Amino acid sequence: MDEATGTGLPNRPGAQRMRWKYLDNILTRHGPFTDPDWEPGEAAIEGLARAKLLGAGGLGCEILKNLALSGFQDIHVIDMDTIDVSNLNRQFLFRQADVGKYKAEVAAKFVEKRVKGVKITPYCGKIQDKDEEYYKQFAIIVCGLDSIEARRWINATLVGMVDDQDPDSMKPLIDGGTEGFKGQARVIFPTMTSCIECQLDMHAPRAAVPLCTLATIPRQPQHCIEWAHIIAWEEERKDITLDNDDPEHITWLYQKALTRAQEFNIPGVTYSMTQGVVKNIIPAIASTNAIVAASCCNEAFKLATSTNPFLGFPGTDNYMMYTGDESIYTYTFQHMKKSDCPVCGDDNIARPLQVDSDFTLQEFLDSLAERPEAQLKKPSIRSQEKSLYYQFPPDLREQTRPNLSKKLYELVQNGEEVVITDPAFPLTFKYKLVFK
Amino acid sequence: MLKIWSMKQKQQQDEAAATGGAKKKKVTAAQLRVQKDLSELSLGSTMKTNFPNPDDILNFTLTIEPDEGMYKGGRFIFDFKINQNFPHDPPKVKCTQKIYHPNIDLEGNVCLNILREDWKPVLNLNAVIVGLQFLFLEPNASDPLNKDAAEDLKANREGFKRNVRLSLGGGNVGKQTFDRVLK
Ligand SMILES: [Zn+2]
Numbered sequence: 001m002d003e004a005t006g007t008g009l010p011n012r013p014g015a016q017r018m019r020w021k022y023l024d025n026i027l028t029r030h031g032p033f034t035d036p037d038w039e040p041g042e043a044a045i046e047g048l049a050r051a052k053l054l055g056a057g058g059l060g061c062e063i064l065k066n067l068a069l070s071g072f073q074d075i076h077v078i079d080m081d082t083i084d085v086s087n088l089n090r091q092f093l094f095r096q097a098d099v100g101k102y103k104a105e106v107a108a109k110f111v112e113k114r115v116k117g118v119k120i121t122p123y124c125g126k127i128q129d130k131d132e133e134y135y136k137q138f139a140i141i142v143c144g145l146d147s148i149e150a151r152r153w154i155n156a157t158l159v160g161m162v163d164d165q166d167p168d169s170m171k172p173l174i175d176g177g178t179e180g181f182k183g184q185a186r187v188i189f190p191t192m193t194s195c196i197e198c199q200l201d202m203h204a205p206r207a208a209v210p211l212c213t214l215a216t217i218p219r220q221p222q223h224c225i226e227w228a229h230i231i232a233w234e235e236e237r238k239d240i241t242l243d244n245d246d247p248e249h250i251t252w253l254y255q256k257a258l259t260r261a262q263e264f265n266i267p268g269v270t271y272s273m274t275q276g277v278v279k280n281i282i283p284a285i286a287s288t289n290a291i292v293a294a295s296c297c298n299e300a301f302k303l304a305t306s307t308n309p310f311l312g313f314p315g316t317d318n319y320m321m322y323t324g325d326e327s328i329y330t331y332t333f334q335h336m337k338k339s340d341c342p343v344c345g346d347d348n349i350a351r352p353l354q355v356d357s358d359f360t361l362q363e364f365l366d367s368l369a370e371r372p373e374a375q376l377k378k379p380s381i382r383s384q385e386k387s388l389y390y391q392f393p394p395d396l397r398e399q400t401r402p403n404l405s406k407k408l409y410e411l412v413q414n415g416e417e418v419v420i421t422d423p424a425f426p427l428t429f430k431y432k433l434v435f436k
Numbered sequence: 437m438l439k440i441w442s443m444k445q446k447q448q449q450d451e452a453a454a455t456g457g458a459k460k461k462k463v464t465a466a467q468l469r470v471q472k473d474l475s476e477l478s479l480g481s482t483m484k485t486n487f488p489n490p491d492d493i494l495n496f497t498l499t500i501e502p503d504e505g506m507y508k509g510g511r512f513i514f515d516f517k518i519n520q521n522f523p524h525d526p527p528k529v530k531c532t533q534k535i536y537h538p539n540i541d542l543e544g545n546v547c548l549n550i551l552r553e554d555w556k557p558v559l560n561l562n563a564v565i566v567g568l569q570f571l572f573l574e575p576n577a578s579d580p581l582n583k584d585a586a587e588d589l590k591a592n593r594e595g596f597k598r599n600v601r602l603s604l605g606g607g608n609v610g611k612q613t614f615d616r617v618l619k
Contacts, residue, residue, distance in 0.1 A: 035439075037439070148521065148524060149520070149521045149524075152465070152521070152524075153520075156462065156464070156465060160462050167441035170440075170441065170444070189440060189444075191444070192440065192443070192444050197465060200524060200557065201557075203524075208552040208553040208555070209552075209553065210547065210549065210552060210553050210579065211545060211546075211547045211551075211552055211581060212539075212547045212579045212580055212581050215541065215545075215547075215580075215581050215583075216580060216581075216583060230545070231541075231543070231545060234543055234545070235543050313440070314440060314443055314444075342465040342468050342469065343465055378475075380471060380474075380475055382463060382467065382471060382493070383461065383463065384461035384462055384463050384464070384467070385461065385491060386491045387487075387490045387491045387492075387493055390471075390474065390475075390490075390493075391475065392474060392475050392477065393474060393477055393479060393484070393485045394479075394484070394485075395484060395485055395486055395487060396474070396485070396487050396490055396493070399487060399490035400490055416461060417461065417462055417463060418463070419463045419467075419468055419471065421468075421471050421472050421475060422475075423475045423476065428468060428472070430463070
């Protein structure tokens with residue numbers, strides 16, 4: 001496998017390249033939709049093979065297979081999960097003997113074996129384990145994450161990475177997600193087009209059952225599990241932090257839920273249902289996953305090669321929704337960037353601000369009051385780590401007041417981001433404090 | 437990709453000053469939103485907050501001292517835990533004392549619709565504290581979390597009031613001993 005580390009084209013020329021015949025047809029000639037500036041041929045094929053991609057999360061099998069079969073040769077994959085028996089029905093890269101092993105590792109090995117010349121680098125862990133340095137190495141990031149939290153994290157990270165001086169710092173994010181028969185594929189150019197945070201309203205909030213129902217009259221097996229999760233754990237294991245990935249913890253919840261279900265004569269509580277409810281897993285339908293993952297990977301291909309117009313080009317459609325629960329319907333539209341988006345909004349990109357590090361915080365705030373774009377009256381200010389000064393509530397004001405007489409260099413580092421809010425304005429001011 | 441980048445360059449004519457070498461630490465979306473929410477809290481004279489670690493605005497307590505209703509004279513302390521997924525997720529709120537209330541169980545879990553099923557990201561922390569305050573003015577027997585208390589309230593409002601007074605002083609109601617929460 002080593003000769004195929006993404007440099008050159010180990011499969012060419014010769015019979016093996018036949019596998020890519022149809023792909024080559026696209027890559028070696030102009031079509032009606034190709035960009036006039038694009039050069040088909042050798043360079044296009046090589047560019048595709050060299051593009052380093054990251055695939056993350058739940059649509060893993062589909063995305064890996066599709067990327068490999070689209071001609072990408074340097075693929076990284078992140079997934080924290082291990083293989084469960086219940087995955088085998090649709091996650092086709094896994095076999096019975098793989099149960100218990102890390103998905104990323106098994107999937108990487110499988111695809112490398114089947115698609116010669118592809119190098120897949122697995123990482124078994126959370127996307128949050130990695131920092132900007134890691135994400136910098138990729139050309140495109142393709143995500144099929146199963147939680148909104150993980151999506152928001154990667155989104156904020158990629159938006160935060162964009163450095164106006166460096167074209168390479170903007171990483172297109174292709175995000176796919178499904179829920180039963182519904183799904184969506186979207187492409188985001190961080191800071192340029194509508195981001196996941198701008199689009200948060202597209203996610204239906206999770207349906208929660210009233211706490212009193214859980215406590216008094218459970219009607220469904222899920223209610224018993226939620227009861228074990230929210231109430232019983234707190235009562236009996238308060239001092240242990242619940243870890244959704246710890247089998248012992250899930251087993252404990254499962255036993256509790258089962259006992260409660262028996263009391264109320266409710267059938268149907270199982271271990272995997274417990275896992276599903278606790279981790280808020282939405283049941284996956286294999287074909288919906290396949291449709292959405294395929295759409296994501298085609299966009300990755302077009303983005304990497306410029307052979308055809310792609311979803312998400314600034315100023316055009318960037319969101320494809322697929323609805324299959326009531327007959328079938330797809331709709332592609334442009335979701336507009338929100339200027340007040342807390343992650344990518346124009347008001348929220350930290351502006352560099354030259355400051356005298358010998359200024360006290362009070363002097364700095366006073367100087368802000370004079371800045372034409374700010375003119376703040378009652379500013380509250382924080383950095384990621386510190387509450388620098390809060391006007392409200394009173395106890396926070398008392399606790400942060402001593403900071404007013406401290407010098408800026410004692411409170412923040414050179415280049416650190418601060419945010420300032422003022423009840424008089426709906427806006428937020430973000431500044432990157434650059435010491436003079 | 438280069439084409440898109442040149443579009444971006446055109447988009448912004450902003451000056452781009454060189455920044456320092458410090459590792460970029462971003463204020464998170466949750467912190468930002470909580471900061472905004474805090475400046476909009478109307479605590480009035482009956483509520484106050486306490487931040488054990490002032491740098492951490494996602495974890496704090498709220499003290500409510502109702503000045504009317506059956507719980508008047510009590511001092512109730514709620515623990516707020518806000519995660520990084522706020523405001524998509526509601527804050528986690530628990531009463532830190534064992535109190536006698538139909539909508540709060542003996543572990544401090546609170547049955548308030550906007551803390552669970554009716555939470556929406558457009559709601560803010562002020563809506564939550566208003567909701568909590570309301571629970572002390574109008575305890576609600578139809579959404580019971582403490583069934584015994586709810587039944588007491590339904591069966592005999594005056595008897596319920598007496599139980600509340602007893603419990604506030606740290607007395608027993610039924611088999612349970614409650615925390616003394618009088619000011
Ligand atoms: Zn945004």
